[in-house]
Amino acid sequence: MAMRIAIDAMGGDQAPEKIIQGAVESLELLDSEDELILVGREEVIQRHIGAVRQYRAKLRIENAKQVIGMDESPVEAVRHKRDSSIVRMVKLAADGSGDAIISAGNTGALVAAGVLLLKPLPGVDRPAIAVSVPTAGGMVLLCDAGANVQPKPAHLYQYAWLARIYAESMGHVKNPRVGLLNIGSETEKGTPLVKETRLLLEQDPSVNYIGYVEGRDFFRGVCDVAITDGFTGNMVLKVIEGLTESLLNVLGREIRAEKPEVPAEMDRVLARIQSSYDHEEYGGAVLLGFSGLFLKVHGSAGAKAIRNAVRRVKEANRLDISGRIAARLSGGVA
């Protein structure tokens, strides 16, 4: 299936240089019919890709004169900056001329543009962000990781559907075990949101719901998909990033204190762990709930993260993730 991949040249801490570099580097990953659309200020993009001739046929620039900053209020920005790279990318998806979107920019704006300009899949009220998190017990898909900070129980229930179909379709797990993040395993623990969502999940025999999952169990491989609200999910994700960085720093310091020359094998071990917990390596987040692939890479994404994102949307396209989600959801959720 040929695909057209739109990349936000202006979004993220390392835009435009590293994003454009990553886009150019990932041209070699495309099949012959594929097209890569760099969305942003044309003169800036032209300047950075000037030297690239051989792949020119696969590359197209979509001029968007405005940029939505990382700190801008999402809804306001999307309403007022109709010629921003994010809004233009989402419009490409809306009119059917883009199959996938990749952005390192303002997550809220990407979500808001989706909500304002696209129709969610039937049965879905609000999109959600899903992120694959590495744990000692395998990968866990965390959803929602920040799209919606105040969801209702019905939204969390829909997230469970979206995330499990995504996890299953990506080929990693059959009938994914779905857990609901909570601060205890007993039924009466937690907020009303959690308790009401539990009732919805328990009533649906088609969801392989395994119950509440605590922060500790999350890392022990008890579930394949962990559902939560966007505030908690985003907090958990950033705590994971911060603690991993902090622990590996402390570890390096302690090893050097014991032995000024760090043994080669320890260097290899640390590099391997660093990389498996590195968001540049494990890619990014996916925005679920729309037809089309929406990949939000980390705000600090560089060229490597963009390449990995292109690799992921190619793989998702090959597996027809969007088609599978739409087919399953048309069977009826909620």
Add this chain to the structure above:
Amino acid sequence: MAMRIAIDAMGGDQAPEKIIQGAVESLELLDSEDELILVGREEVIQRHIGAVRQYRAKLRIENAKQVIGMDESPVEAVRHKRDSSIVRMVKLAADGSGDAIISAGNTGALVAAGVLLLKPLPGVDRPAIAVSVPTAGGMVLLCDAGANVQPKPAHLYQYAWLARIYAESMGHVKNPRVGLLNIGSETEKGTPLVKETRLLLEQDPSVNYIGYVEGRDFFRGVCDVAITDGFTGNMVLKVIEGLTESLLNVLGREIRAEKPEVPAEMDRVLARIQSSYDHEEYGGAVLLGFSGLFLKVHGSAGAKAIRNAVRRVKEANRLDISGRIAARLSGGVA
């Protein structure tokens, strides 16, 4: 200052054996006028301390025939089990015959018993749980770590007061930097709860409020006190525990894969890190908002955790933490 320390012999996964063992072992930490009160089923406690003669003068048993299980609904349990170890301990505090309480039992029940049977300090509506978390940037006091899963902005504001006075009084920091946990650093990010609490904190010049703190920054030492709701705080705490365990496991596995005989210096490094992130080592949580010291140790606490808890309440008593909090709060919060 002589003190009477009540220990819940029946609470926690390792009760009663390890709790009683820890209590007996910590008798040597007491000063001559101090008294340790083991609260729980008299015959069970008698059986376990049978052999201890030399400290008998410092040890007293308070018979409580009922036990509140870890899974029981807190408010119901406290209402119906008036002769439980938790309720009896809180009553000792209420009638002035206990200066400190240590429990590894049902946290919710301890909080509920406090709320139902004790008057909070003037200016405090709801108590909060504060936990010291080790980070690469130093210790951070996380508050609330689970007392109240649905607080109002005014509660979070009071937590900031309680936690900063506690952090200051324990002698670790002057004018502690107070941060508010959020999923972004921009003012419009987050839930209404977070945004309204921000306004309250900004209006109070006596609080050294430094703004929103994200999960990543939490581990970089940007604040001394991190304020959040009990749901988020408890989730963060358990994610920290789970990820630390998970990372150290992966690390050990990877090192053995590189080198079947782990070098002695690596063993030392891993043990040191494990211990600095070990909740048995760094003690437990403190319930702030009442006169008197309420220490909630982890549900999995063993003898070592109980000893450390006794050491901490002795230290807090020496520093007159409760007196200092009461004196500062009587100046007026909110």
